[in-house]
Amino acid sequence: MVSLQTVQQSNARLASLPKGLVALFIGATSGIGQSALQHFAQHASAPRIYSVARPATVVSHESLLNSLRQSNPTGTYNLITADVSLVSEIDKVVDAVAQKETKLDILFMSAGFMAFEGRRDTREGLDPSMSTRYYSRLYAVQRLLPLLDNAGVSSPRVVSVLAGGIEGPLNERDLDLRDPAKWSIWNSSVHATTMGTLALERLARENPRLSIVHWYPGPVATPGLAKAAQFGMSPPNPMSMEETGARALFLATNDRYAVQPGGLVSVPEGLEVAKRSGGGIFLVDPLGEETNNESLLADLRARGVDEAVWRFTQRVFATCVTHERDGLEKEPRS
Template sequence: MVSLQTVRKSNAHIAALPQDLVALFIGATSGIGQSALQHLSQHVSSPHIYSVARATSVASHENLLATLRQSNPTGTYNLITADVSLVSEIDKVVDAVMQKESKVDIVFMSAGFMAYEGRHNTGEGLDPSMTTRYYSRMRTVQHLLPLLNKAESPRIVSVLAGGMEGPLNEDDLDLRDPPNWSFWNSSVHSATMGTLALERFAHQNPRLSIVHWFPGPVDTPGLAKARKFGMSPPTQMSQVESGERAVFLATSDRYAVQGGFVPMEKGLETAKRSGGGIFLVDPQGESTDNERLLFDLRKRCVDEAVWSFTENVFADCAARASSSKDEL
């Protein structure tokens, strides 16, 4: 277990990082992502921060960014209005970053929700709980790879369920057949497909450090909603602590394929990577092992099947978006 004291010592060194660190946050309007955004902005010098919010959340998120500008006026804070439950909206996010930046150091993705009320497809024909937790995240990484690869030590942190992957319904990856869908199955598919896709990115981009973090129960608005549906974990991490630990995962060289950010604190060793080359991390910052399941999926080339399916989904979403524009 990485103690919170160690996390805080490490985070205190972020101020020594080179100026103009560029970070994109998807999912920072509340919960873990919001806390991570606040903590990173508090520590880093002259950051270029990009954060995404839906139209309904713009006003409240802009208020948050205003407080960050006051607490760290050396930073630049950019709000991108987009709905990440739509894959086609991700292109807007990426374009906004690419117009202003020549590299991206950190991509932090924590958007998502549990669809307790059932599946209600978006205009793209997708389950929004899976889109926010899988499709939109992978679309972001796919299109930002050119800028990530220009950074000295690029890092991706995806907050979901690293190490908690499970079996896939390989004949219905999108769980489109109603009997196959449940809020739990959509969660398992999102996490497992996410790990397989992130491992593929890691293999093709060997300088890219990727962390898939399972934070466990965290005292966020999402957990408050879960309680209404009968889920009441006996213990949970505070939102503040989750943000501190998230920033540690995003900056400590413990989770780097090569150095470049914050050197490891004494007593720590480089975290172990999965057989596919990414860091699967538990709530306390330790590596987890799910190789029995993941090795079998890789051996049977399910990872390639997942990515082929994902690319078809992306192509369909792009075609729908293009058709909508033509109709206008």
Template structure:
């Protein structure tokens, strides 16, 4: 277990990193993503920070960015307006970044929700809970690879906040859960997690300098948690505070413990060893920052070529939604 004190000491050293870090936050209008954005902004110096908000959240998010500009004016804060429940909107995010940047050091993704009220497809004909947690995240990584691979002095880092290590077998004949009998809010969560890990591993194998962390933060006191309680759900009695989750998220994003290529970010704390990668080459991490092994599920899926099946299915879907 990585103690909160270790996390905080490491995060305080972010200010010593070279100036000019470029980071993109997708999902920072509330919850863990918002706390991570605030933590990163607090500790960085002369960073260029981009965050994404859908139209309905622009006003409140701009208020947050205004507060960050006052608390740390050395950074540059940029708001990109896009709806990440639509795959076609992800390309707009890439265009916004690529117009101004030649590299991207950190891609942080935490957008998503549990569709407790049932499936209500977007105009693209997809379940938005799966789109935000899987399709749009993979699309973002793929679109931004040229910028990520141009991060010269650092090993570029991708953080996906969902359920790394909690992968389960897929409904292999209905990957997008099109059949109403196959869809449930829980099944959509399992598919998003498992397909995410399988495709992230494929990206990592093809981009050996890229460090990808798939983090399961466990129950966290976020607006989403509050909503689940209001709907009669009974989450565990222990829940991590949102601020602690944000600090731990930025530790994952900036500490060399989770780097595949030497890092170049904050050095690994002396009391900790390097984290272990999954069999497919990414970091699956538990709430406390430790590597987890889910080869019980993942090795069999890779052995049978299900990772390639998921990849092919997703690329065909991307082509149909972004043509």
């Protein structure tokens, strides 16, 4: 376990890093992402921050960014309006960042929800609880690779907040869970998590400078968890948003989770660089320790399920982007 004191000391050292870290937050209009954004803005020196809000939350998010402008006037704060339940909207996000920046140092992704009301597909034909937690996140990393590759730090960082380390078996014949008998809140969470780990591992192998963290934050007292409580899901002792945000910033900026040290905050004394999964990403538990799910993941990789997930996902992306461009309404098929 990484103590909160160690986390806070590391975060405080962010101020002494070179100015001008560029960070993109997807999912920071609420909960874990919002707290991570607040901690980053508090500690970084002249950060250039981009944050995505869907139309309904633009006003409240702009007001949050205004408060950050006042507390850290050295930073620049850019709101991008996009609904990331649609994969194609990620293109808007990437274009908005690329218009102003030539590099990206940190990508923090925490958009997502559990579909307690059931599966209600987007106009791209996807379950939004999966598109926010898997498809759009993966498409964002893929599209942002050129900017991440230009990062000023030696190893640009991607943090995806979901359930790293607690992947589960996939319905390999129906990766998008189109069969209504196969779809459930639990199965869509398992698919988003497991496909997320496998696809991020592939990106890590292809981009050896990239440090990718898939974090399971444990129960956190967010608006998302409050909504889950209305549907009878109330895990005991959730972590506060304040502590979770501090821990999120540690994951995004400490070299404990870097494939190459240098550029961000060095590993605290007494700790070592975390061990990566067999596929090359950091699967991290709520308190910052590496987790191990190799018995499941190694089998999936050995049977080529990671490649099947990748191919399926690329087909979904092609369909979403083509349909959006052509204004079509069709379902992406495998």
